[in-house]
Amino acid sequence: MSGNPVASGPHKPITNLAVTESTIEAPMFSAGSTGYGDEEEVEAGADTELVIKPEFEVAYESAVEFKVPDLTDLRDIGEASFGEPALLEAVIGVDERVQIQKTKLFPWRASASLLITAADNSQWIGTGWFIGPRTLITAGHCVYVKNSGMPGRDGWAKKIQVMPGRNGAELPFGGISATEFWTVEGWALQGKEIYDYGAIILPAPFDQDLGFFGFGVFKDQTLLAVTANIAGYPGDKPKGTLWYDHRKVGSVNADKVFYAADTAGGQSGACVYMFVDGQRVAIAIHAYGGNTANSGTRISSQVYANLESWKRD
Amino acid sequence: MTILRGRIVDKKGEPVNDAVVYVASAPVSLPDIGALTDEAGQFSFFAPVPGRYTLGARSERWGVTQIDIVVGKEPEQQITIRFGDSEEGP
Numbered sequence: 286m287s288g289n290p291v292a293s294g295p296h297k298p299i300t301n302l303a304v305t306e307s308t309i310e311a312p313m314f315s316a317g318s319t320g321y322g323d324e325e326e327v328e329a330g331a332d333t334e335l336v337i338k339p340e341f342e343v344a345y346e347s348a349v350e351f352k353v354p355d356l357t358d359l360r361d362i363g364e365a366s367f368g369e370p371a372l373l374e375a376v377i378g379v380d381e382r383v384q385i386q387k388t389k390l391f392p393w394r395a396s397a398s399l400l401i402t403a404a405d406n407s408q409w410i411g412t413g414w415f416i417g418p419r420t421l422i423t424a425g426h427c428v429y430v431k432n433s434g435m436p437g438r439d440g441w442a443k444k445i446q447v448m449p450g451r452n453g454a455e456l457p458f459g460g461i462s463a464t465e466f467w468t469v470e471g472w473a474l475q476g477k478e479i480y481d482y483g484a485i486i487l488p489a490p491f492d493q494d495l496g497f498f499g500f501g502v503f504k505d506q507t508l509l510a511v512t513a514n515i516a517g518y519p520g521d522k523p524k525g526t527l528w529y530d531h532r533k534v535g536s537v538n539a540d541k542v543f544y545a546a547d548t549a550g551g552q553s554g555a556c557v558y559m560f561v562d563g564q565r566v567a568i569a570i571h572a573y574g575g576n577t578a579n580s581g582t583r584i585s586s587q588v589y590a591n592l593e594s595w596k597r598d
Numbered sequence: 599m600t601i602l603r604g605r606i607v608d609k610k611g612e613p614v615n616d617a618v619v620y621v622a623s624a625p626v627s628l629p630d631i632g633a634l635t636d637e638a639g640q641f642s643f644f645a646p647v648p649g650r651y652t653l654g655a656r657s658e659r660w661g662v663t664q665i666d667i668v669v670g671k672e673p674e675q676q677i678t679i680r681f682g683d684s685e686e687g688p
Contacts, residue, residue, distance in 0.1 A: 401631075407642070408634040410618060426629045434601050434644040478627070520618035520632030521654050521662055550620020550654070551632035574621070574630040 295471025295480050296587035298594065301441040302465050313502045313589060315416070317395075317565060320496025324391040332512040332560045333531045334392075336383050382528040382547050385516060389457045391496040392565050394450035396556060397421060398518040398525050399485075402444050403430050405437040412517035413447065414556035414567070415497035418490035419597035421447060422500075423554030424572040424582075425472035428483040432476045441466055445485055449495055451518065451525045458491050467595050479540035482570045482582040484595040498556050500567035502589050508537045508559075508568060513544040515571055517555030534568075535578045540585065542569040543578035550574070557581045599646050601674045602667075606639045606655055609682035613639025617657040619679070622664055625649030645669040655679050 292298060326335050385393050399411040413421035425431070430439050448460040463485045471480025516529040530546040537543065542557060548571060557569035569581030570588075582588065606614040619641045620632040626647055633641045645651060648669050656662045660681035667677060 400634075407636070410632040410634065424629065424631070426631060432599075432644070434599055435642055481629075520620045521622070521656055524618070524656075524658055548630050549622070549632075550630055551618065553629055553631040572629060573627045579630070580627065 292469065292587045292590040292594070294587075295469060295475060295477065296591060297470045298467055298591050299470055299473055300465065300467045313586065314566075315500050315589075315593060317499030318494075318496045319391045320394070320494040322390075324496075325387065325393065327560070327563050329563070331563075333514055334529060336385070336529060380547055382519070382522075382530045384522070385527040385529050386452065388450040388452040388455075388527050392498065392558075393516065393527055394458065394495045395497055396516055396518075396527065397447045397449040398451040398527075399423065399427060399554065400446040400448070401427055401442050403433075403438050403442055404440045405435060406443070407435075407438060410518060410520055410551040411553045412551065412555040412571070413445075413485055414554070415449070415495060416500060416567075416592055417497055417596040417598065418494070419487040420595050421485040421487070422556070422567075422570055422592060422595075423483055423485060424570060425468040425481040425483040426572070427554045428466035428485060429468045429473050431472060447485060447487060448525070449491065450527075452527065453523060453525050458493060458495065461487050461489070461491065463487050467591075469591060478573065479582065481572045482588060482591075484592070486595070486597055490598075498558060498565055498567045499561075500584050500589065500592055501561075502584055502586050503568060505537050508534050508542060508583075510534075511559040511568075513542065513546055513568070514558050514560075514565070515544070515546045515548065515552070515555050517548065517552030517571065519549035520551035521549040537583065540583055541580050542583045543580045545578055548574050548579050555581075599644055600648070600669050600672055602643045602645055602651075602653075602669070602677055603674060604641050604643070604653070604677035604679060606635050606641070606657070606679045606681065608660060609680070611680075613637070614657050614660065614681060615639055617655050617660075619643070619653060619655045621651060622654040623650075623652040625651070645675075653677070653679065655681070657681060 411427040413423035465486040468483035555571040571581040
């Protein structure tokens, strides 16, 4: 691809603050950093983290069917309906998530537990992940509530408490409260699921170099051949604990990546990543459950351009 | 769209605050976010379409419980989730 992409149309970025820092342009692959100290070990050629999962994984994986929704006439999230109106679950089949205990290691510390205070002071939990010392990526609905139906709730979050590497009551790196957020018009104005992504800008970096995920734009064929890794802070597990799962990518379209990796409410915004030469590279932002496959916003060239522009040192 | 206004209580009917409430299953794809109950044990979600939903709740004291509900076409629906019926928790 020649030149650097510039997000436009529904991907046009908007923020709750006056812009004081310039955006940047970049190529289509952004390298990550492991930060200080130790990293979780990676086996040569591995496409998943080196954590032990239950043995029933293989038997179940083949039973998962992916039904890709038709997104050509996608409506607002408040109306969106995908597939048959059956009872669908975010934890698909047997719960295969594994709790991460060594959250001080990279890449776990590059994900953060989010405590979100909405405009009406209601509180929510989500997940975010670093792409730079001061920037976390998350779901758009974590930074900008849309179509809640509740008076006074829609709009920018009042504040978000960011707690990287959280492990229950333990906050190994402390927490920082953020009030600068970004999303795009396609989410904030139109409420469309395919534009559901955003960013949290910290007022200052954490004291320690936590590291951050790389991210990139990849072809359909590449994504369909890889394993989606996802770690986040689900609400059905002990408070503030980090859980990991991985499954092959089930399907993709221009704007979304679908996978059967288990999630639960609170994992919105988690990093969906693959391995490239031993490096962890984000391919999507987890945002939705409750369907035949869970799904995230695909890092397309437009999303990529915004992520690059939201980086802060 | 139906607003689900809920309240979480313990065995004695006392409100459970700071519990996480989430949609465990739904007829449609929904944001994978969790709500925290306030001091009165209250929370609210929206259900975009009628159908069967399963709401999950987790409290550090009471563990996990779930409730199945059928959402109709009413603009608002009241829900009470009671801890103590679950296998988990004290």
